[in-house]
Amino acid sequence: MTDIYTLAARAKAASVKLGLYDTETKNRGLEAIACALEQRMDEILAANEKDISAAVESGTRAALIDRLTLTAQRVAAIANSVRDVIKLPDPVGEILEDFTRPNGIRIRKVRVPLGVVGIIYEARPNVTVDSAVLCFKSGNVAFLRGGKEAFNSNMTLMGIMRDALEGAGLEPDCLLLLDDTSRKTAQEMMCLRGYIDVLIPRGGPGLIRSVVENAKVPVIETGTGNCHLYVDAGADIDMAVNILFNGKCSRPSVCNALETVLVHRDAAEKFLPAAKAKLDEMKVQWRGEEKARAIVDMFEATEDDFADEFGDYILAARVVDSIDEAIAHIAKYTTHHSECIVTSDAAAAERFTGEIDAAAVYVNASTRFTDGGEFGLGAEIGISTQKTHARGPMGLKELTSYKYIVTGNGQIR
Amino acid sequence: MTDIYTLAARAKAASVKLGLYDTETKNRGLEAIACALEQRMDEILAANEKDISAAVESGTRAALIDRLTLTAQRVAAIANSVRDVIKLPDPVGEILEDFTRPNGIRIRKVRVPLGVVGIIYEARPNVTVDSAVLCFKSGNVAFLRGGKEAFNSNMTLMGIMRDALEGAGLEPDCLLLLDDTSRKTAQEMMCLRGYIDVLIPRGGPGLIRSVVENAKVPVIETGTGNCHLYVDAGADIDMAVNILFNGKCSRPSVCNALETVLVHRDAAEKFLPAAKAKLDEMKVQWRGEEKARAIVDMFEATEDDFADEFGDYILAARVVDSIDEAIAHIAKYTTHHSECIVTSDAAAAERFTGEIDAAAVYVNASTRFTDGGEFGLGAEIGISTQKTHARGPMGLKELTSYKYIVTGNGQIR
Numbered sequence: 016m017t018d019i020y021t022l023a024a025r026a027k028a029a030s031v032k033l034g035l036y037d038t039e040t041k042n043r044g045l046e047a048i049a050c051a052l053e054q055r056m057d058e059i060l061a062a063n064e065k066d067i068s069a070a071v072e073s074g075t076r077a078a079l080i081d082r083l084t085l086t087a088q089r090v091a092a093i094a095n096s097v098r099d100v101i102k103l104p105d106p107v108g109e110i111l112e113d114f115t116r117p118n119g120i121r122i123r124k125v126r127v128p129l130g131v132v133g134i135i136y137e138a139r140p141n142v143t144v145d146s147a148v149l150c151f152k153s154g155n156v157a158f159l160r161g162g163k164e165a166f167n168s169n170m171t172l173m174g175i176m177r178d179a180l181e182g183a184g185l186e187p188d189c190l191l192l193l194d195d196t197s198r199k200t201a202q203e204m205m206c207l208r209g210y211i212d213v214l215i216p217r218g219g220p221g222l223i224r225s226v227v228e229n230a231k232v233p234v235i236e237t238g239t240g241n242c243h244l245y246v247d248a249g250a251d252i253d254m255a256v257n258i259l260f261n262g263k264c265s266r267p268s269v270c271n272a273l274e275t276v277l278v279h280r281d282a283a284e285k286f287l288p289a290a291k292a293k294l295d296e297m298k299v300q301w302r303g304e305e306k307a308r309a310i311v312d313m314f315e316a317t318e319d320d321f322a323d324e325f326g327d328y329i330l331a332a333r334v335v336d337s338i339d340e341a342i343a344h345i346a347k348y349t350t351h352h353s354e355c356i357v358t359s360d361a362a363a364a365e366r367f368t369g370e371i372d373a374a375a376v377y378v379n380a381s382t383r384f385t386d387g388g389e390f391g392l393g394a395e396i397g398i399s400t401q402k403t404h405a406r407g408p409m410g411l412k413e414l415t416s417y418k419y420i421v422t423g424n425g426q427i428r
Numbered sequence: 429m430t431d432i433y434t435l436a437a438r439a440k441a442a443s444v445k446l447g448l449y450d451t452e453t454k455n456r457g458l459e460a461i462a463c464a465l466e467q468r469m470d471e472i473l474a475a476n477e478k479d480i481s482a483a484v485e486s487g488t489r490a491a492l493i494d495r496l497t498l499t500a501q502r503v504a505a506i507a508n509s510v511r512d513v514i515k516l517p518d519p520v521g522e523i524l525e526d527f528t529r530p531n532g533i534r535i536r537k538v539r540v541p542l543g544v545v546g547i548i549y550e551a552r553p554n555v556t557v558d559s560a561v562l563c564f565k566s567g568n569v570a571f572l573r574g575g576k577e578a579f580n581s582n583m584t585l586m587g588i589m590r591d592a593l594e595g596a597g598l599e600p601d602c603l604l605l606l607d608d609t610s611r612k613t614a615q616e617m618m619c620l621r622g623y624i625d626v627l628i629p630r631g632g633p634g635l636i637r638s639v640v641e642n643a644k645v646p647v648i649e650t651g652t653g654n655c656h657l658y659v660d661a662g663a664d665i666d667m668a669v670n671i672l673f674n675g676k677c678s679r680p681s682v683c684n685a686l687e688t689v690l691v692h693r694d695a696a697e698k699f700l701p702a703a704k705a706k707l708d709e710m711k712v713q714w715r716g717e718e719k720a721r722a723i724v725d726m727f728e729a730t731e732d733d734f735a736d737e738f739g740d741y742i743l744a745a746r747v748v749d750s751i752d753e754a755i756a757h758i759a760k761y762t763t764h765h766s767e768c769i770v771t772s773d774a775a776a777a778e779r780f781t782g783e784i785d786a787a788a789v790y791v792n793a794s795t796r797f798t799d800g801g802e803f804g805l806g807a808e809i810g811i812s813t814q815k816t817h818a819r820g821p822m823g824l825k826e827l828t829s830y831k832y833i834v835t836g837n838g839q840i841r
Contacts, residue, residue: 031759035782114804120793122803129815130785208640212815227621231641233649233816254838261840346444368833369448372543380533380836389841390535390832391527402542402625402829403646403817416815419803420781423793425667427674428802 016195019203023158023210026131029188030156034128036185038105041152044185048148049097051179052172056090062171063140070164078268082139083164093144096394100148103393106412107154120423126415128154130212134396135160135201135226137218140168146217147176147190149396153414156189158211160204162218163196170194205230212416213404217397220324235404237397240270240352241324242382245341245367247358248281254379255282255357256290259330261381262355264297268326270398271353271385275321275331277341280306283334287311299328306334321348338363342370349373351400353382374400374407429608432616436571436623439544442601443569447541449598451518454565457598461561462510464592465585469503475584476553483577491681495552496577506557509807513561516806519825520567533836539828541567543625547809548573548614548639550631553581559630560589560603562809566827569602571624573617575631576609583607618643625829626817630810633737648817650810653683653765654737655795658754658780660771661694667792668695668770669703672743674794675768677710681739683811684766684798688734688744690754693719696747700724712741719747734761751776755783762786764813766795787813787820 036044052059063085070080112124132155136142143161150157161169169192177187193200205214205226213233216226220239227236244262246255262273278286287310291301301313302320313332320331321344335341345354355377356367364378375385385407387395392410399405405413449457465472476498483493525537545568549555556574563570574582582605590600606613618627618639626646629639633652640649657675659668675686691699696719704714704724714726715733726745733744734757748754758767768790769780777791788798798820800808805823812818818826 031783031785116802116804120797228644233814234646235816236646251838257838257840265841364835370444372444373831375832375834378833378835379838380834381840383841384533384834384839385832389529391529401646403648406829407832416819418786419788419798419820420791421788421793421797422777422791425664425670425792426797427670427794428678428796 017193019193019195019200019207022191022193023207025188026156026158026191027210029186030128030130032186033151033156033189034107034130034154036154040185041105041154042101044151044180044183044189045097045101045148047179047183048144048176049094049101051175051182052090052094052097052144055175056087058175059085059090059168059171060087062167065167066140066165075164079138079164083168085140085168089141093141097144097148100152100394103152103411105152106415111417118426120421120426123420124417125420126412127418129414129416131156131158131210132414133158133160133204133207133211133214133232135204135214135216135218135222137162137222138164140165140172142217143169143172143192144176146396147173149394149411149414151189153411155414156191158191160193160201161196166196202229205232208232215397235397235399235409236401237399237409238270239324239350239400240272240398241274241322241348241350242271242353242355243345243349244273244276244355244357244382245338245345246276246278246282246286247338247356247360247363248279249359250279250282250286250357251359252282252285252289255286256293258355258357258379258381259290260293262383263294263299263330264328265383267328270324271382272326273330273355273382274323274325275333275348277333277335277344278307279338279341280334280336283307283310287332294330297328299330301330301332303332304334307332310334324350338366342367345371352398353377353385355380355382374398430606432606432608432613432620435604435606436544436620438601439569439571439604440623442599443541443543445599446564446569446602447520447543447567449567453598454518454567455514457564457593457596457602458510458514458561460592460596461557461589462507464588464595465503465507465510465557468588469500471588472498472503472581472584473500475580478580479578488577492551492577496581498553498581502554506554510557510561513565513807516565516824518565519828524830531839533834533839536833537830538833539825540831542827542829544569544571544623545827546571546573546617546620546624546627546645548617548627548629548631548635550575550635551577553578553585555630556582556585556605557589558807559809560586562807562824562827564602566824568827569604571604571617573606573614574609579609615642618645621645628810648810648812648822649814650812650822651683652737652763652813653685653811654687654735654761654763655684655766655768656688656690656758656762657686657768657770657795658751658758659689659691659695659699660751660769660773660776661692662772663692663695663699663770664772665695665698665702668699669706671768671770671792671794672703673706675796676707676712676743677741678796680741683737684795685739686743686768686795687736687738688746688761690746690748690757691720692751692754693747693749696720696723700745707743710741712743714743714745716745717747720745723747737763751779755780758784764815765811766790766798768793768795787811
């Protein structure tokens with residue numbers, strides 16, 4: 016196995032070269048990667064088969080095996096997504112500001128790559144390619160550490176991508192994958208100060224929490240979403256039911272799915288029965304507090320039910336006396352991802368969007384739109400739930416920093 | 429002493445109110461603070477006198493006592509700096525983007541405060557006011573933890589500012605100072621996840637290192653500056669000497685001061701004797717490697733001399749064979765703050781600004797310009813040396829985040 020510090024030094028060295036590649040050069044590398052993934056599909060599927068066999072043998076549950084599985088169709092889709100990234104504008108080199116001070120010094124604020132982006136992720140092998148190409152396009156070395164379940168798939172995908180770069184005359188060390196998936200390497204990676212400019216965890220709440228609490232390098236916290244829908248008094252009940260159904264049922268495992276519905280007491284008698292009937296189509300299990308249970312039949316909600324991101328066909332429900340109570344409930348349980356109000360009252364909408372502290376605050380639209388593609392960023396490396404650096408969907412621009420270039424003719428202070 | 433978790437909860441609650449204050453309201457609070465500092469100057473000076481007596485008794489060195497000392501003139505200057513902040517534009521509420529997607533949802537990206545900004549700082553009591561007002565103007569609760577040397581001064585200044593806010597009908601908990609300066613509170617503060625949105629250390633390298641390594645909340649690393657000047661072959665020798673003298677001698681203790689000079693071998697014979705003669709005026713001690721010492725008489729430089737931020741009238745010097753060697757030296761020792769090339773060669777300037785990884789890269793101008801005031805930001809809370817969130821001088825905008833406000837009429841995905 017390659018020593019992590021050796022890899023880190025190679026990452027740092029490669030980041031200087033990559034930072035100087037122009038857009039055309041980077042796109043040439045990406046096209047080579049897309050072609051290589053298509054041409055060497057058999058190798059990819061064979062490696063993936065090994066991972067799947069091992070997972071089946073160790074009794075892994077079906078949902079996880081599905082995430083792990085690559086098919087010819089999925090690999091083709093991955094190659095196409097690489098070509099989509101080629102089409103995205105290159106953020107590097109953009110002049111953000113350009114001004115001259117009274118003393119004659121000219122200050123330009125120029126967008127530059129972050130440098131080395133570390134990514135710790137779990138079972139899905141497509142993240143290997145996805146992370147690599149978004150980092151590459153934004154001029155960042157991708158320094159990856161995948162999960163052990165996808166080890167063979169990841170190593171093969173990374174080998175193919177590195178070969179493709181080398182074949183295109185580019186630096187293969189722009190893409191690096193740790194070949195040791197032990198817990199120790201994750202810990203070491205979190206402490207690579209001076210080598211890793213930012214670390215992004217992509218995976219479940221346990222992984223994210225571990226990285227955020229242990230890292231000594233800057234981290235961008237992503238992905239945990241305990242998202243709420245508040246149905247205001249006087250809300251359009253059909254609209255509210257549709258938004259709830261879409262938020263809860265279209266893809267319950269994702270971070271922008273709804274987990275809790277709060278409804279104003281004046282709307283509860285109409286809304287709850289209608290919502291229950293609609294969500295019964297997908298056999299959603301409801302867990303409510305007393306006032307909600309008085310209106311429709313559901314399980315009793317515990318404190319944990321309001322705090323948890325179910326990621327499943329389960330919904331917590333509560334009747335509130337006022338928008339104040341709704342805002343207070345959300346303030347207590349939010350993970351600052353996406354929160355929604357359905358209302359026909361402009362003042363209520365303004366209060367909600369002003370006071371709710373989340374990356375995306377919705378009025379009369381589904382929280383499922385919190386997504387790089389839906390926001391028009393073209394692609395995303397994750398959804399930030401913190402307030403520093405970037406918030407919400409992170410595309411190529413959010414993978415950059417800037418530097419000030421100051422030119423003069425001898426000015427001193 | 430007030431429990432830190434009680435204070436943190438008060439900070440969080442106040443941040444909701446403060447986030448909704450309009451510009452006029454915030455400026456009214458700042459004016460009240462400026463007036464109160466002037467009117468209650470006697471209390472401030474009396475409290476500061478206690479701190480100074482204690483410092484003198486415990487044998488504190490003169491430089492530190494000077495930093496700790498407030499005079500009528502200094503307090504007046506602090507009050508004036510509060511009024512300067514009133515004049516700065518309010519960044520909160522700025523619409524950064526406003527677009528409508530094909531499905532009709534309207535997405536607005538709106539600048540919002542970070543929330544609660546934690547600041548851990550050392551002996552200078554003016555930082556108490558300075559941090560408080562910059563946070564307040566940018567809509568952030570300032571949650572401060574000062575050094576024990578300035579305890580009486582800080583408590584008095586904070587009490588006066590809080591009284592002023594209360595007198596103006598505003599929430600005093602927008603400004604909070606820990607009344608326990610033990611090491612334990614600093615540690616606890618670094619772990620206040622869910623309460624502190626960002627933590628900024630303001631002080632020496634030891635403090636900064638401790639915060640960066642131990643914090644579980646997002647941190648912005650500031651201030652350490654091991655800044656280099658590279659004098660290229662064919663550089664204007666007079667310009668290079670002036671920039672070196674200004675960078676080393678105008679204020680050696682600050683982070684944008686120069687610590688090392690690198691000179692191309694073709695310029696060394698002319699540059700080093702001229703620079704030595706000029707810096708002798710301020711009795712600068714030179715520490716050089718062999719080739720530099722062969723040209724002018726100086727101490728022998730150790731590895732540490734190239735790595736250290738002297739913060740004093742000491743300079744490390746090295747003769748290099750090429751710009752490549754200069755860039756490699758800087759890459760090895762830089763703290764990513766400010767780096768400078770003096771050159772008359774446009775290609776060399778371009779290489780240097782392209783390859784050097786620092787917040788500010790200078791061509792033919794003094795590194796001493798890396799400063800919020802000099803960059804035209806009006807004021808600064810620190811100089812970020814990391815690449816996430818903000819880089820270089822941090823003004824009011826750099827103390828903000830953004831949120832997406834998404835409005836629709838029932839759109840689902």
